[in-house]
Amino acid sequence: MSATLPTGHRRIDQLEMRGIVKRFPGVLAVDHVDFDVCSGEIHALLGENGAGKSTLMKMLYGLYQQDEGVVRLNNAEVRIRSPHDAIQNGVGMIHQHFMLVPSLTVAENIALGMKSSRGWRLDLDLVSKRIRELSERYNLKVEPDIPTWQLAVGEQQRVEILRALYRGAALLILDEPTAVLTPQEVDDLFVILKKMTADGHALIFISHKLHEVLAISQRVTVLRDGRRVDTIPTEGATRLKLAEMMVGRPVVLEYERPEVTVYSDRLQVRNVSALNDRGEVGLRELSLSVAGGEIVGVAGVSGNGQHEMAQVIAGLRPLTGGKIEINGQDVTGRSPSVVRKMGVAYIPEERMIDGVVKDFTVAENLVLHDHGRKPFVSQRIFMNFKAIRDACQEAIRAYEIKTPGPDVPIKNLSGGNIQKLVLARELARQPQLLIAAQPTRGVDIGATEYIHRQLLKERARGTAILLISEDLDEIRALSDRIVVMYEGQIMGIVPGKDVNIRQLGAMMAGTPLDKVAEMS
Amino acid sequence: MFFSSPNQTIRKAFNRIFDTTPLLISLVAALVVASVLLIAMSTDPLQAYRSMLNGAVGTENAFAETLVKAIPILFVAVGICVAFRGGVINIGGEGQMIAGALAGVSVALIATSLPGPLIILFSLTAGFVAGALYAGIAGFLKAYFNVNEILSTIMLNQIAVQSMNYLLNGVLLDPTEAGTNHIPKTAKILAEAQLPRFSITLPDAIYGALQGLGFAGTPELFARTRLHYGMIIAILLAVIIYMLLWRTTIGYRIRAVGENENASRYAGIHVPRQIILAMFIAGGCAGLAGVVQVLGLQYRLQTDGSATGFTANAGFNGIVAALFGGLNPLGAIPASAVFGGLLVGAQKMQRDMGVPAALITAVNGLIVIFTVSSQMFARRRARRRAANEPPRSERVLDAAVNTPMEQQT
Numbered sequence: 001m002s003a004t005l006p007t008g009h010r011r012i013d014q015l016e017m018r019g020i021v022k023r024f025p026g027v028l029a030v031d032h033v034d035f036d037v038c039s040g041e042i043h044a045l046l047g048e049n050g051a052g053k054s055t056l057m058k059m060l061y062g063l064y065q066q067d068e069g070v071v072r073l074n075n076a077e078v079r080i081r082s083p084h085d086a087i088q089n090g091v092g093m094i095h096q097h098f099m100l101v102p103s104l105t106v107a108e109n110i111a112l113g114m115k116s117s118r119g120w121r122l123d124l125d126l127v128s129k130r131i132r133e134l135s136e137r138y139n140l141k142v143e144p145d146i147p148t149w150q151l152a153v154g155e156q157q158r159v160e161i162l163r164a165l166y167r168g169a170a171l172l173i174l175d176e177p178t179a180v181l182t183p184q185e186v187d188d189l190f191v192i193l194k195k196m197t198a199d200g201h202a203l204i205f206i207s208h209k210l211h212e213v214l215a216i217s218q219r220v221t222v223l224r225d226g227r228r229v230d231t232i233p234t235e236g237a238t239r240l241k242l243a244e245m246m247v248g249r250p251v252v253l254e255y256e257r258p259e260v261t262v263y264s265d266r267l268q269v270r271n272v273s274a275l276n277d278r279g280e281v282g283l284r285e286l287s288l289s290v291a292g293g294e295i296v297g298v299a300g301v302s303g304n305g306q307h308e309m310a311q312v313i314a315g316l317r318p319l320t321g322g323k324i325e326i327n328g329q330d331v332t333g334r335s336p337s338v339v340r341k342m343g344v345a346y347i348p349e350e351r352m353i354d355g356v357v358k359d360f361t362v363a364e365n366l367v368l369h370d371h372g373r374k375p376f377v378s379q380r381i382f383m384n385f386k387a388i389r390d391a392c393q394e395a396i397r398a399y400e401i402k403t404p405g406p407d408v409p410i411k412n413l414s415g416g417n418i419q420k421l422v423l424a425r426e427l428a429r430q431p432q433l434l435i436a437a438q439p440t441r442g443v444d445i446g447a448t449e450y451i452h453r454q455l456l457k458e459r460a461r462g463t464a465i466l467l468i469s470e471d472l473d474e475i476r477a478l479s480d481r482i483v484v485m486y487e488g489q490i491m492g493i494v495p496g497k498d499v500n501i502r503q504l505g506a507m508m509a510g511t512p513l514d515k516v517a518e519m520s
Numbered sequence: 521m522f523f524s525s526p527n528q529t530i531r532k533a534f535n536r537i538f539d540t541t542p543l544l545i546s547l548v549a550a551l552v553v554a555s556v557l558l559i560a561m562s563t564d565p566l567q568a569y570r571s572m573l574n575g576a577v578g579t580e581n582a583f584a585e586t587l588v589k590a591i592p593i594l595f596v597a598v599g600i601c602v603a604f605r606g607g608v609i610n611i612g613g614e615g616q617m618i619a620g621a622l623a624g625v626s627v628a629l630i631a632t633s634l635p636g637p638l639i640i641l642f643s644l645t646a647g648f649v650a651g652a653l654y655a656g657i658a659g660f661l662k663a664y665f666n667v668n669e670i671l672s673t674i675m676l677n678q679i680a681v682q683s684m685n686y687l688l689n690g691v692l693l694d695p696t697e698a699g700t701n702h703i704p705k706t707a708k709i710l711a712e713a714q715l716p717r718f719s720i721t722l723p724d725a726i727y728g729a730l731q732g733l734g735f736a737g738t739p740e741l742f743a744r745t746r747l748h749y750g751m752i753i754a755i756l757l758a759v760i761i762y763m764l765l766w767r768t769t770i771g772y773r774i775r776a777v778g779e780n781e782n783a784s785r786y787a788g789i790h791v792p793r794q795i796i797l798a799m800f801i802a803g804g805c806a807g808l809a810g811v812v813q814v815l816g817l818q819y820r821l822q823t824d825g826s827a828t829g830f831t832a833n834a835g836f837n838g839i840v841a842a843l844f845g846g847l848n849p850l851g852a853i854p855a856s857a858v859f860g861g862l863l864v865g866a867q868k869m870q871r872d873m874g875v876p877a878a879l880i881t882a883v884n885g886l887i888v889i890f891t892v893s894s895q896m897f898a899r900r901r902a903r904r905r906a907a908n909e910p911p912r913s914e915r916v917l918d919a920a921v922n923t924p925m926e927q928q929t
């Protein structure tokens with residue numbers, strides 16, 4: 001009999017996966033993988049997009065069934081056929097997209113789907129009490145009685161973790177938990193995770209950010225093309241070494257940015273104001289310009305108007321004031337199709353919602369806005385499938401998109417590969433202005449490198465690029481100028497070269513540039 | 521990392537078979553459940569079903585009647601494929617049929633000086649346009665004012681019936697009937713404006729073989745039945761709409777908007793335009809169903825005061841046939857034929873067995889419920905095989921099934 005955790009649930013001393021195989025039509029997603037995790041340990045899972053990380057974990061959580069292989073829990077073989085089985089066995093999983101009911105309170109969300117201890121009468125008061133205990137113990141600061149729609153992303157994630165703990169998770173799978181968090185929220189999360197392992201929980205941590213893996217884990221397993229490359233102790237590993245194991249070749253983590261000709265202003269945003277989705281002021285009198293051959297990085301904690309700004313420029317959100325010019329032409333209030341015709345490309349932040357049509361094939365998604373153009377159309381209305389498929393094959397090759405072919409539904413591709421397709425589509429039109437929102441979120445190192453190179457190539461071609469990112473390293477590596485946004489306003493614009501991190505941080509927290517300058 | 525083995529091919533084939541079996545199983549299951557009802561009414565279910573089958577396909581005339589019944593259903597179903605693929609839940613087939621019939625019959629009664637084929641052509645065009653515009657109202661309200669199209673199309677159905685009653689009692693009333701209290705109807709359209717009857721000459725070999733099987737008719741198959749050229753028009757339309765949906769940019773845009781409105785908007789597709797267009801095409805097809813009923817079968821428009829009196833519920837049955845055919849216009853062809861057969865066969869069963877009409881309604885309802893839910897089951901299975909999220913078409917299906925439908929005949 002194994003020991004219990006402070007949460008009162010059974011501890012998982014060791015969980016072992018042996019010889020796991022999973023096939024999808026045309027894809028061997030997981031190929032004889034061995035993996036194990038012990039109580040008190042954080043085991044990181046690394047791999048390129050489509051390497052099979054999520055698939056392996058979904059089998060452990062009962063969302064998929066393995067074709068071959070066994071799972072042993074504390075040395076006894078278990079068969080996990082559904083998430084319900086997983087929870088019974090003490091296995092919990094935090095998905096990248098949270099599954100909370102927005103109108104319910106935190107406590108209600110956590111109690112949802114669980115038996116009440118009072119039979120048919122609700123026991124929400126008991127649930128709240130227990131939540132308070134748990135959140136105190138693990139530093140999971142949340143208020144049980146407020147509705148979840150009021151919570152920030154980081155807080156929603158804490159609710160998900162609480163829910164897993166509440167249901168008795170002794171082993172917790174975290175699939176890219178940091179992809180949507182701000183750096184501060186990541187630090188908070190790490191404190192929580194460390195506390196959990198100190199209590200004897202076992203954790204599996206997936207991330208594309210190597211420094212996070214190095215900071216938090218004890219062991220690292222690297223997957224490539226569905227196979228396990230190796231499992232090594234984190235101590236003594238370096239970013240470069242991990243990157244090489246993942247990609248299978250040496251990787252460049254720094255880029256040189258050649259001097260390029262800067263053309264005149266392609267985009268001019270003048271005193272633009274707009275509302276956000278909640279009907280509050282999302283952008284206040286915002287002014288900014290981007291020239292051809294220039295990358296302007298937009299830094300800031302997400303939710304400070306970056307999304308609204310991108311939408312306003314792309315014609316997807318009405319302005320309440322101000323003016324937008326592209327190539328000197330006034331496009332204020334014009335429709336997205338008109339704006340697109342002016343040579344604007346847009347890589348949206350929410351690729352699954354705004355970027356692709358999930359049930360369309362890879363090829364169909366590639367021509368989402370160019371389907372009406374030559375050579376994809378013949379005799380005005382007939383789609384030329386051969387040309388579309390050829391272009392898709394070409395994009396698959398050029399962008400190294402992992403897919404069985406152009407004719408599979410795009411939802412079968414892994415997140416990073418979907419992102420590559422969106423990039424291929426947007427760059428194919430040789431844009432005048434490219435709005436790239438979080439272009440490398442959830443994308444592996446190799447692909448990140450590739451995407452960064454493509455952005456620099458576009459810059460050299462004379463494209464004006466507006467790069468919105470929460471990743472300060474990315475912003476600093478690529479931007480000619482950096483704009484910092486806070487609550488829908490611009491706190492300051494600084495040159496990208498030799499930028500002062502403290503200065504950026506202060507501006508992101510809401511101090512205007514002139515005030516920051518005074519302080520130092 | 522990618523491979524395809526014989527094993528995979530077999531599995532694929534197996535899955536395909538397995539996807540169609542639920543349909544058959546559900547049909548059988550529905551009949552089994554219905555036989556409980558029949559037994560409760562002390563009727564022999566086997567005999568009842570035999571008479572149903574006979575009534576549907578047992579004789580040349582029965583088969584022709586099945587096809588005649590299937591024609592308006594197919595027109596509507598083809599349109600429904602477009603609407604549902606575009607994410608618009610059009611429940612207004614009935615009203616659009618009436619709008620099409622009113623416009624079509626008016627043209628046929630006015631343009632009498634033209635040559636017959638032209639009258640037919642103009643009349644069909646008028647019917648399409650009228651149905652399209654009528655549905656377009658709901659499309660416009662949805663696209664620009666976010667008015668729920670289920671509600672608006674149902675309301676438009678009511679308006680169409682009342683307008684028909686008003687017009688048939690007024691300007692469109694047959695002058696020779698004025699002052700009588702027969703049921704209101706228009707004058708009969710000219711003989712050359714009527715769609716010709718449809719028949720085929722069987723080759724000797726086939727005719728011989730059929731005679732061997734006890735076929736009693738002449739080699740001129742369907743010559744003495746009511747089957748008309750509307751069938752050919754409907755099949756042509758199904759093929760055209762199939763091409764439109766899957767071969768043209770127009771269909772591509774409609775499907776893109778139906779599957780993911782956001783991504784379409786981001787990509788610069790004009791979303792309201794596609795919604796209106798999808799509704800427009802759907803309404804046009806239903807409008808054709810209406811005119812073709814007039815030009816091919818009834819030769820005039822008459823009303824007993826209800827929508828069903830004219831449409832025989834084709835506007836609703838077309839929805840079920842479209843779902844049954846997998847929201848594919850080509851699939852809708854056999855689906856409509858099966859549906860027509862059920863309706864015609866049920867009438868025969870009622871006559872032969874003397875069971876109450878309500879029972880026939882119940883049996884038909886059971887078949888609809890079982891088959892549609894089996895479709896959902898098949899789709900869910902396919903989804904589980906493929907990936908995690910329900911495709912748009914399935915959500916539409918769910919919504920459609922949960923929508924109150926008028927009584928089935």
Ligand SMILES: Nc1ncnc2c1ncn2[C@@H]1O[C@H](COP(=O)(O)OP(=O)(O)OP(=O)(O)O)[C@@H](O)[C@H]1O
Nearest residue numbers: 024029049050051052053054055412413414415416
């Ligand atoms: N439901 C599915 N149907 C078909 N193929 C799938 C399915 N799910 C995953 N795949 C394929 O399996 C492979 C592994 O995908 P998986 O999602 O596990 O990758 P991942 O390592 O999590 O990648 P990422 O870092 O991009 O999230 C990919 O090639 C993907 O296309």
Ligand SMILES: [Mg+2]
Nearest residue numbers: 053054414415
């Ligand atoms: Mg993944």
